[in-house]
Amino acid sequence: MKMVHVSRSRLGLLVWASTATISTVVALVSYRYLVGQGPVPPNIAANRHFDPWIAVHAAGAATALLLGPWQFRPRLRVRWPFLHKCIGRIYALGCASGGLAALVLATGLSSGPVAGAGFAALGLAWLITTGLAVREVLAGRIAPHRRWMIRSFALTLSAVTLRIYLPLSDVFNVEFLTAYRTIAWACWLPNLLLAELFLWRRPTSVLFAHPVTTSKE
Template structure:
């Protein structure tokens, strides 16, 4: 990942994390979401706030790990890694619970639920690889994990684009439960495949 991309990812992540903390912790639950989603948010504030808090931590810390200066400081990199891990476990666990009340029916619920499961699994595998001393595999799983963390950003990009295009909310939102994370993973897999081929 080159420097401009690192900074873009960091700024987008900071923006979405900051927006999430402001919108969900300073305003009445459901204030900033689509009217069709407000009832569910108001009825289940705890799981949503826990999900936002954990995910915001992961979104704030994750991009820092891509900067060579931080990665070069082993103890700092490890400490930030465990903070990121905690954020994913909390955000992913609460995200899985929140998936059951996702707007859009079964398509949305399965999409967001599977995102939470894969997010947690990828992060666990990244930590496991690091503990085993397999840092090449650790890096690959960490990239996959952050690609899923970054779904918070891509979801909002797609939301804004869909609203701007005038697409009915009920039509596009269930698709976003998949589009916000599956393409992210495919991009990472392409980079991993390209790097693997280049080293042969």
């Protein structure tokens, strides 16, 4: 039998391209809250803090989701370090505004405190991982900066996993509230675990090539 050999770099590119594509689609669809067009799910419209917080949240969080994948392209970081820094600042601001608005929204959920606690914990974890990544880069510690950013983006991707699990729960006829409360936790805890598994015992030197070399790595 003929074995199909896919090199690690090709596989990496494939994973990146699929992640970037789905992230872009989810982000662009989410911007509808900024223009007040398109469908609003009834449980979201029933959030006590819908107006104006959903628009603030969608603006920041969707921007982080849209830009995040580009920060993981080694060539972009090496050739255009200035662009990497600009996008990084916008990503961090998106996480900060999107995360703070998410904390407000989490206190107004129509689906109750279990889902509220799930989203609040996610929001806190998102703010903390992104904040630590920013702190590390400002201190010139590039290796821990990368590691915290991988965790931060794994959490950003909860917007994608949530939108995969919700229709799946419908396919499997899981009652909406039960599914929503479970997914408020399940959309991010496995992402974080996967990020930890990825980082586990991986020396940072093999993670990415980076334009900045530092003795603190």
